Amino acid sequence: MRDVNILIVEDESIVAMEIESYIEKLDYGSVVAICSNAKDAMTTLTKHHINIALLDINIKGDKDGIEVAELIRKKYLHIEIIFLTAHLDDYNVDRAIELNPIAYLSKPFHREELKVVLKIALSKIDKKSKVIKNRNKFLKLDDEFSYDISNNTIYLYDEIIHITIKESQLLEIFIKNRNKLIDLSSIESVIWGDKDVNHNTVRSLIRRLRQKLKHKFIETISSRGYKFVC
Numbered sequence: 001m002r003d004v005n006i007l008i009v010e011d012e013s014i015v016a017m018e019i020e021s022y023i024e025k026l027d028y029g030s031v032v033a034i035c036s037n038a039k040d041a042m043t044t045l046t047k048h049h050i051n052i053a054l055l056d057i058n059i060k061g062d063k064d065g066i067e068v069a070e071l072i073r074k075k076y077l078h079i080e081i082i083f084l085t086a087h088l089d090d091y092n093v094d095r096a097i098e099l100n101p102i103a104y105l106s107k108p109f110h111r112e113e114l115k116v117v118l119k120i121a122l123s124k125i126d127k128k129s130k131v132i133k134n135r136n137k138f139l140k141l142d143d144e145f146s147y148d149i150s151n152n153t154i155y156l157y158d159e160i161i162h163i164t165i166k167e168s169q170l171l172e173i174f175i176k177n178r179n180k181l182i183d184l185s186s187i188e189s190v191i192w193g194d195k196d197v198n199h200n201t202v203r204s205l206i207r208r209l210r211q212k213l214k215h216k217f218i219e220t221i222s223s224r225g226y227k228f229v230c
Contacts, residue, residue, distance in 0.1 A: 004029030004125060005048055009065060010056040010084065011036040015107075019054065022111055028118050037061035038068045045072070050079055052102075052121050057085040057092055066095045073099055077157055078128065080121040084109070128158040139175070141217060141230045147175055154213070166191055167209045174218065174228035183225035 006029045010016040020031040032048045035041040037060045053072060055065035069081050081101040085092065088106050096104050103117035139147040146155045152172050154161045169191050173182065188197050206226065210218045219227045
């Protein structure tokens with residue numbers, strides 16, 4: 001059995017037990033707990049390292065499954081979320097999408113559907129595990145961002161941020177010269193060589209990279225250039 005812990009939050013006990021039985025047959029991980037409400041689910045999260053949470057949206061208590069997922073996202077960013085529901089109304093779908101779940105399964109769902117979304121979740125977990133194992137190659141920029149020195153790749157948590165070739169070149173310049181002043185001419189020379197480039201083109205490139213970094217790290221030094229501060 002894979003070393004993956006799964007939490008089921010479902011107030012229909014028969015459905016929950018069927019899901020548990022199927023997961024055990026798949027050998028995709030261990031169901032460490034079945035909870036019927038938000039309070040029990042959050043307590044379970046403090047006692048076990050959970051990798052995947054299957055959440056029914058309509059559960060007992062004062063919080064629904066989406067509200068439980070919101071709490072999970074605030075405290076346990078590594079957990080992959082799969083929503084289960086008998087209601088596909090736009091309101092709940094929109095709420096669920098905001099939390100970036102693996103999937104939103106409509107009841108009654110086929111076992112093959114659950115199998116597929118569990119495989120997707122396991123794939124994401126495996127990728128994150130590889131990232132963590134290679135942390136010695138990473139430069140931590142802050143609590144959100146890290147940088148893979150070996151291949152000039154930027155991560156937001158454990159997800160790669162997709163950047164263009166020139167954005168990648170600019171990022172590498174900043175990383176190699178972090179906390180140092182860099183002027184526009186130096187950036188132009190490294191990225192464009194002898195080609196004539198308008199300063200506005202460079203500023204536009206910096207603006208795009210800054211947006212992808214959530215407006216962190218890149219500081220403008222008035223009339224002098226830029227600093228990458230981390």
